[in-house]
Amino acid sequence: MPQVTLTVNGKSASVEVEARTLLVELLREKLALTGTHVGCDTSQCGACVVDVDGVSVKSCTMLAVQADGAKVTTIEGLAAADGTLHPMQEMFREHHALQCGFCTPGMVMSAIDLVKSHPEGLTEAEIRHGLEGNLCRCTGYHNIVKAIAAAWPLMHGKAMPAAAE
Amino acid sequence: MNAPFEGIGASVRRKEDLRFISGGGHYTDDINRPGQLHAYFRRSDRPHAKIVSIDTAGAAACPGVVAVYTAADLAAIGGVPCGWQIHSKDGSPMAEPKHPVLAEGKVRHVGDPIAVVVAGTRQQAKDAAEKLDIVLEDLPSVSSVTDAVAPGAPRVHDDVAGNICYDWHIGDKEGVDAAFAKAAKVVSLDLLNNRLIPNAMEPRAAVGDFDPMSGEYTLYTTSQNPHVIRLLMGAFVLQIPEHKLRVVAPDVGGGFGSKIYHYAEEAMVTWAAGKLKRPVKWTAERSESFMSDAHGRDHASTAQMALDAEGKFLALRVSTLANMGGYLSTFAPAVPTYLYATLLAGVYTTPVIYCEVKAVFTNTVPVDAYRGAGRPEATYLLERLVDTICHDTGLDRVAIRRKNFIAPDAFPYQTPVALQYDSGNYIATLDAAMKAADWAGFPARRAAAKARGKLRGIGMSTYLEACGIAPSKLVGQLGARAGLYEVANVRVHPTGSVTVFTGTHSHGQGHETTFAQLVSDQLGIPVSQIDVVHGDTAKIPFGMGTYGSRSLAVGGSAMVKAMDKIIAKGKKIAAHLMEASVDDIEFKDGKFSVTGTDKSRTLGEIALTAYVPHNYPIETLEPGLDETAFYDPMNFTFPGGCHVCEVEVDQDTGITSVVNFVAVDDVGRVINPMIVEGQVQGGVAQGIGQALLENAAYDAEGQLLSGSFMDYTMPRADDLPNITVGTESTLCTHNPLGAKGCGEVGAIGSPPAVINAVIDALKDFGVRHLDMPASPQKLWAIIQSNRPRMAAE
Numbered sequence A: 001m002p003q004v005t006l007t008v009n010g011k012s013a014s015v016e017v018e019a020r021t022l023l024v025e026l027l028r029e030k031l032a033l034t035g036t037h038v039g040c041d042t043s044q045c046g047a048c049v050v051d052v053d054g055v056s057v058k059s060c061t062m063l064a065v066q067a068d069g070a071k072v073t074t075i076e077g078l079a080a081a082d083g084t085l086h087p088m089q090e091m092f093r094e095h096h097a098l099q100c101g102f103c104t105p106g107m108v109m110s111a112i113d114l115v116k117s118h119p120e121g122l123t124e125a126e127i128r129h130g131l132e133g134n135l136c137r138c139t140g141y142h143n144i145v146k147a148i149a150a151a152w153p154l155m156h157g158k159a160m161p162a163a164a165e
Numbered sequence B: 001m002n003a004p005f006e007g008i009g010a011s012v013r014r015k016e017d018l019r020f021i022s023g024g025g026h027y028t029d030d031i032n033r034p035g036q037l038h039a040y041f042r043r044s045d046r047p048h049a050k051i052v053s054i055d056t057a058g059a060a061a062c063p064g065v066v067a068v069y070t071a072a073d074l075a076a077i078g079g080v081p082c083g084w085q086i087h088s089k090d091g092s093p094m095a096e097p098k099h100p101v102l103a104e105g106k107v108r109h110v111g112d113p114i115a116v117v118v119a120g121t122r123q124q125a126k127d128a129a130e131k132l133d134i135v136l137e138d139l140p141s142v143s144s145v146t147d148a149v150a151p152g153a154p155r156v157h158d159d160v161a162g163n164i165c166y167d168w169h170i171g172d173k174e175g176v177d178a179a180f181a182k183a184a185k186v187v188s189l190d191l192l193n194n195r196l197i198p199n200a201m202e203p204r205a206a207v208g209d210f211d212p213m214s215g216e217y218t219l220y221t222t223s224q225n226p227h228v229i230r231l232l233m234g235a236f237v238l239q240i241p242e243h244k245l246r247v248v249a250p251d252v253g254g255g256f257g258s259k260i261y262h263y264a265e266e267a268m269v270t271w272a273a274g275k276l277k278r279p280v281k282w283t284a285e286r287s288e289s290f291m292s293d294a295h296g297r298d299h300a301s302t303a304q305m306a307l308d309a310e311g312k313f314l315a316l317r318v319s320t321l322a323n324m325g326g327y328l329s330t331f332a333p334a335v336p337t338y339l340y341a342t343l344l345a346g347v348y349t350t351p352v353i354y355c356e357v358k359a360v361f362t363n364t365v366p367v368d369a370y371r372g373a374g375r376p377e378a379t380y381l382l383e384r385l386v387d388t389i390c391h392d393t394g395l396d397r398v399a400i401r402r403k404n405f406i407a408p409d410a411f412p413y414q415t416p417v418a419l420q421y422d423s424g425n426y427i428a429t430l431d432a433a434m435k436a437a438d439w440a441g442f443p444a445r446r447a448a449a450k451a452r453g454k455l456r457g458i459g460m461s462t463y464l465e466a467c468g469i470a471p472s473k474l475v476g477q478l479g480a481r482a483g484l485y486e487v488a489n490v491r492v493h494p495t496g497s498v499t500v501f502t503g504t505h506s507h508g509q510g511h512e513t514t515f516a517q518l519v520s521d522q523l524g525i526p527v528s529q530i531d532v533v534h535g536d537t538a539k540i541p542f543g544m545g546t547y548g549s550r551s552l553a554v555g556g557s558a559m560v561k562a563m564d565k566i567i568a569k570g571k572k573i574a575a576h577l578m579e580a581s582v583d584d585i586e587f588k589d590g591k592f593s594v595t596g597t598d599k600s601r602t603l604g605e606i607a608l609t610a611y612v613p614h615n616y617p618i619e620t621l622e623p624g625l626d627e628t629a630f631y632d633p634m635n636f637t638f639p640g641g642c643h644v645c646e647v648e649v650d651q652d653t654g655i656t657s658v659v660n661f662v663a664v665d666d667v668g669r670v671i672n673p674m675i676v677e678g679q680v681q682g683g684v685a686q687g688i689g690q691a692l693l694e695n696a697a698y699d700a701e702g703q704l705l706s707g708s709f710m711d712y713t714m715p716r717a718d719d720l721p722n723i724t725v726g727t728e729s730t731l732c733t734h735n736p737l738g739a740k741g742c743g744e745v746g747a748i749g750s751p752p753a754v755i756n757a758v759i760d761a762l763k764d765f766g767v768r769h770l771d772m773p774a775s776p777q778k779l780w781a782i783i784q785s786n787r788p789r790m791a792a793e
């Protein structure tokens, strides 16, 4: 069986997996990082989104062996060592952007990527469009959109450019 | 600095969120037990077939396989029971065919489980399941209710003639006939309520465990009501006594009704764990969820309203065919009867109503309660009928509603279909919603849209629902095979912190916060000192779980009763300590004080005394400060309100955009406005989904066409607008909180508001009615076929 060596949330790990093992299975079953969820089998829901080398990835759509040598960040690795939450986590709580919490890890990971990749700012329509790969059945997205807009200035350290608002 | 207000009415941020935003949630699939095996179900891919043979040898020989089971192995266990019995018009009990854990002799829907493989890993079990040699012989099959009741239709169950589960009715048939005979006008409408797939984001999962030493079973499961599962599975399927069966429903990733029911997979893993003496786990793949989670809605109805010359409703006649699917799910029979037909008065004074309902078996997945359950179907029927009356008669949509509203001073109001509403103010919610939606400014917006080439429409629905279904005595008479009370245990610890054990279950509703606020308000201690525990039959005395927007109205009321007992006992302890009469002790803001003096003791001091009873009235009072209450409500609660939807339809694509949505609801007392708003928004999103996007599509034979997220259109962020929520509350008069419930209002009020808006947008195209979902194809075809006419005009 192939051996996969990768860094997850700053810690290196080396595990033996079947060649067909998905990255999400490696995270959940081999490393017991159960914050990353599986909500579908067709790559549609985004509950499994993690960060692989700076890019958000649906971890149900990537083989574990493809992540060999990669740096992976999951929802468990977002907060600082002292427990300080990432601003996106904080804004999700502040704006009641979660109910059952099942979509939340993937939603937060996607949202961070969305904000990072839009230094020019984000309109509401762009946020909604940017969440196309993530399903939430509970919230109706209203508060998720609000939380992401509120996290943008915190993550970029400046006010959202007026044109984007 | 004063402590922040955390009591009733404060938007306290949720206590449960830290674990969910940190990846620390604890869902069923996150549970792994030592020595655990994995189960994989092989399911039918045919809607209806005879099982000719099953050869398990190939599967059993696969690597890692520990056991393969079929119905033949389950002869000693019972079928999955139904929790509600309806009687037909003629008094006969409903047809209740056996629902086996694994298919016996025949499969009756795509997804019906035939065999299960248990192996060391999930992949091994799945690979081995491929090697099962199952020979099926197709039988004629049927998927729609209208086809299933047609003469000569194939029978889903050999001994159920005409596929009729029951033929039930309610109301005054002669009275309705007489009123129709005198009516100035009769308006009729045929309508379908489209079948939906709940699709909670967490797929169902179950882990069975067995301890051979104690003989105790544990089931971890994705359930909204663990005690109900223990009762149904223990008593009816596996014959495990309650004290030897523990059911745990940990964090659950959404339910919307679909996780109320006892499912075959739960019984299967529990039974297999006992047989194999090892834990057995199963987690649904999403494609399994589509074909095995109970679906929702699926009604075909004819509605007729008799009116006088001024547009006053004289009588309503309704006839409905309700799809039950291939077997009866736990509460399925109650949905199109007592949760539907009893709601047909709505917010109107219609004096006589008659409704008949035929529940019909088909070769489809069982149908049961989905967010709103029966009430969305009743609301959709009524509110579409009201708009159709306006279409046919030219009466104004708002005026006709006002004319027929039950007046704010008419409560308690007895409807002609059994329910007695305790409170409401439909004019207030209507006025507030119209104002928030700027109804008056709509013509200008329509004109502006027209200039941009878009068709703009506005629609409303004024609705009512019945929540917190009760009292137990009444529901027993109506056929429920359980009570519908709720239980709370309030434990004040020696240092004054509190744990509340509730029989309700939170799977997104935020109970850990709302209930803590309730306790904080009544006992005067901070929310941080209060923990709410739910979801474990080993910890909680009993409970009926969470559905039908019952948790606060029923479960919260049980908590209030338990806290009343705590305070009453605390007063006795305080009276002893302060050498005063019990009658002179008052409790306020967490302090027991002697009236007219400055003597007082905190709740913490009283609690410590109760657990360290050195100076204590031990002859007359037991130590400890721990009280349990059962609360059986006197009536349903009746939330209501008005939803207004504004849409724009693109003429070239047929795509409908919801450009504004306002929901003003009367949910009674609000504990946490932030959570209520979130509940309504989530419900509205599902309602817009039903109206515009979602449809569980079957072909005529019963092949499920929408079996994945690629074929079943879930609402995504860019399909939805911002949703403006307002509340206009009247209080429930019969529970101590005045609470009515907010979990379902969004999904109940919204679908007709959306469709009424779409039809208004298509005003110039001669559309009287269209069935949900109002998909782009449907609208595009309507627009196209009317183009020549429009051009000619």
Ligand code: FES
Pocket (backbone or CB within 6 Å): A037, A038, A039, A040, A041, A042, A043, A044, A045, A046, A047, A048, A049, A058, A059, A060, A061
């Ligand atoms: S699990 Fe649904 S997209 Fe990965």
Ligand code: FES
Pocket (backbone or CB within 6 Å): A097, A098, A099, A100, A101, A102, A103, A104, A135, A136, A137, A138, A139, B201, B253, B254, B508
């Ligand atoms: S919070 Fe439940 S699915 Fe998003």
